[in-house]
Amino acid sequence: MTRPITVGVDGSAESLAAVHWAAREAVRRGLTLRVVHAWEQDDGADQAAGVGEALRETARDLADRHPDLPVTTDPLDGGPVQALVSEAAEAEMLVLGSRGHGAIVGFLLGSVGQQVIAESGRPVVLVRAGDRADVEAGGREIIVGQQGGPDDSAAALRFAFETAAARGAALRAVRAWSLPTLYTFSPGSMKLLDEAGGLEPYEKKALAEALRPWREQFPDVAVTQHVEIGSAGEVLLSVAARAQLMVVGRRAHRSAVGTRIGSVAHAVMHHAPCPVAVVPPG
Incomplete structure (x- = not known):
């Protein structure tokens, strides 16, 4: 349908x-x-x-x-x-x-x-x-935030690639990372980091793996991989000026005062100067 x-x-x-x-x-x-x-x-x-x-x-x-x-x-x-x-x-x-x-x-x-x-x-x-319509034709990118493993951001990545393909636009995939606390280290995580060559190479590899199926499905979409240290909201907003559309996943949380949207989507929704697509999981 x-x-x-x-x-x-x-x-x-x-x-x-x-x-x-x-x-x-x-x-x-x-x-x-x-x-x-x-x-x-x-x-x-x-x-x-x-x-x-x-x-x-x-x-x-x-x-x-x-x-x-x-x-x-x-x-x-x-x-x-x-x-x-x-x-x-x-x-x-x-x-x-x-x-x-x-x-x-x-x-x-x-x-x-x-x-x-x-x-x-x-x-x-x-x-x-x-x-304005002219912003969409001005060479600006579709920007999409990627977090976690390949499945965690699959819906947002799909939407971003589909939109970029429909517009003939380039896509910038952004993954933010931060230094882990001492308590988050484990022998298993240390082994993964050693194999990847350190924290930043590990994050770059994780982003590349999440993007791989979508790059194969949309081979004509030009993709820039952007990995930067900082909070996800801050990193996404730092590149928002070059966006014709920003795509983020949604993580809604139930609370006593109603449903709250995740902090990354909340920050981008309220402060990005461009249109923002909020994509639910699944």
């Missing part, structure tokens, strides 16, 4: 940028575009009429810009989080607008956006209001 690219709109400048980003990506991948607006049914008939008109206006704008792109629109009843999560389950990806970075870290997406990202079983892409 061919899945559409689905984008959530709410009338803001951020969601308008998300619509245009999603439309360009749908054209590149040969997919349909589904534009949805989640609203509470209790908001009344006037709100419903306004939502319907806004969706029709968006469809007209898209028809002018991308006349060959199939577009469907739909107002969604019910709570926005569950409505968008349900839509994401049937989509290739869900695209949302993001307010961008600011001083109050953790309150930049709003509770709806953060809950959708934490609960979605499909990739969620966040787009800033200032996103």
Whole structure:
């Protein structure tokens, strides 16, 4: 089954940028575009009429810009989080607008956006209001973070390679590492490090092994391997200026105050200047 690219709109400048980003990506991948607006049914008939008109206006704008792109629109009843999560389950990806970075870290997406990202079983892409099409054609890279073993980042790597192939873009795979504490050393780990020639060669080998199946599957994608000491969030943000899209895996954690997104995805979502794709495992 061919899945559409689905984008959530709410009338803001951020969601308008998300619509245009999603439309360009749908054209590149040969997919349909589904534009949805989640609203509470209790908001009344006037709100419903306004939502319907806004969706029709968006469809007209898209028809002018991308006349060959199939577009469907739909107002969604019910709570926005569950409505968008349900839509994401049937989509290739869900695209949302993001307010961008600011001083109050953790309150930049709003509770709806953060809950959708934490609960979605499909990739969620966040787009800033200032996103421009010319950045995608300006030689900038797709940047993807890789952590752990080959299986740990497989979903994020797949998404990144597919996107790079669809755009004819180069890809930069980033793996961050840090000096282990004394207590993490063991005879087994010391043997692996000795065989690899030290910590940094070991990390480079681990990244190469994680990339190998995807490089074989996408031989036309030019790949740069980037291994650097530091926290994963800091290293990814240090190269964000050269990115047209940044891809990170999601590690959601349940807590007493709700679902929390992993620290790496959290840092990139709030501070990267480019669109960010957050990809769930599996």
